[in-house]
Amino acid sequence: DTGVSQDPRHKITKRGQNVTFRCDPISEHNRLYWYRQTLGQGPEFLTYFQNEAQLEKSRLLSDRFSAERPKGSFSTLEIQRTEQGDSAMYLCASSALRDTMYQETQYFGPGTRLLVL
Amino acid sequence: DQQVKQNSPSLSVQEGRISILNCDYTNSMFDYFLWYKKYPAEGPTFLISISSIKDKNEDGRFTVFLNKSAKHLSLHIVPSQPGDSAVYFCAAPYRTYKYIFGTGTRLKVLA
Numbered sequence: 001d002t003g004v005s006q007d008p009r010h011k012i013t014k015r016g017q018n019v020t021f022r023c024d025p026i027s028e029h030n031r032l033y034w035y036r037q038t039l040g041q042g043p044e045f046l047t048y049f050q051n052e053a054q055l056e057k058s059r060l061l062s063d064r065f066s067a068e069r070p071k072g073s074f075s076t077l078e079i080q081r082t083e084q085g086d087s088a089m090y091l092c093a094s095s096a097l098r099d100t101m102y103q104e105t106q107y108f109g110p111g112t113r114l115l116v117l
Numbered sequence: 118d119q120q121v122k123q124n125s126p127s128l129s130v131q132e133g134r135i136s137i138l139n140c141d142y143t144n145s146m147f148d149y150f151l152w153y154k155k156y157p158a159e160g161p162t163f164l165i166s167i168s169s170i171k172d173k174n175e176d177g178r179f180t181v182f183l184n185k186s187a188k189h190l191s192l193h194i195v196p197s198q199p200g201d202s203a204v205y206f207c208a209a210p211y212r213t214y215k216y217i218f219g220t221g222t223r224l225k226v227l228a
Contacts, residue, residue, distance in 0.1 A: 006160075031214060040220065040221075042206050042221055044218070045216065055214075056214075105163050106163075106216060108160035108161045110158070110160045113158075
């Protein structure tokens with residue numbers, strides 16, 4: 001049973017560059033989530049997919065951020081024109097759609113740590 | 118507005134003793150809660166959950182207690198082991214799919 005995987009694990013970039021992260025969820029998980037975690041904080045919700053449909057975007061996700069899940073399997077998160085404030089850990093999670101929230105649990109990947117210089 | 122709060126950023130406990138991690142919430146609509154554990158350079162790992170129809174849920178050394186009237190939950194680890202040293206987050210689903218996390222408590226279990 002492979003868990004959620006993310007690539008790359010670390011990314012260092014210069015301000016103004018574009019970066020793209022990939023997330024591969026647990027096989028057959030319908031729901032996929034992106035979170036961002038900064039130092040001293042808990043993960044903060046960014047966006048959520050059910051299959052290939054992006055159903056919600058947080059106001060934290062500015063116009064420079066875009067996420068896709070083209071075939072309902074893996075997802076990508078792109079940040080354009082990166083800023084130093086984008087430095088954070090970007091976490092992906094997935095869950096299987098169930099009838100109630102009590103039966104769903106989000107499983108997280110190892111994260112991509114982004115440093116914008 | 119921090120709807121889920123963990124007011125203790127850190128906690129140190131001797132090996133073999135009980136660790137108690139606390140979490141408070143403000144949104145009375147929350148009716149399901151989860152605890153995650155996070156090691157450095159890894160993503161959060163699901164630990165245990167509780168729904169509001171219960172006031173206690175136990176899984177091995179881990180027990181979560183829920184006090185709805187006080188909007189408070191706690192995670193008890195007995196006995197604590199050095200491998201339990203990690204950051205612990207409580208979380209609550211908002212609109213089913215969006216988890217709201219606390220800021221975490223760093224637990225250090227001393228050998």
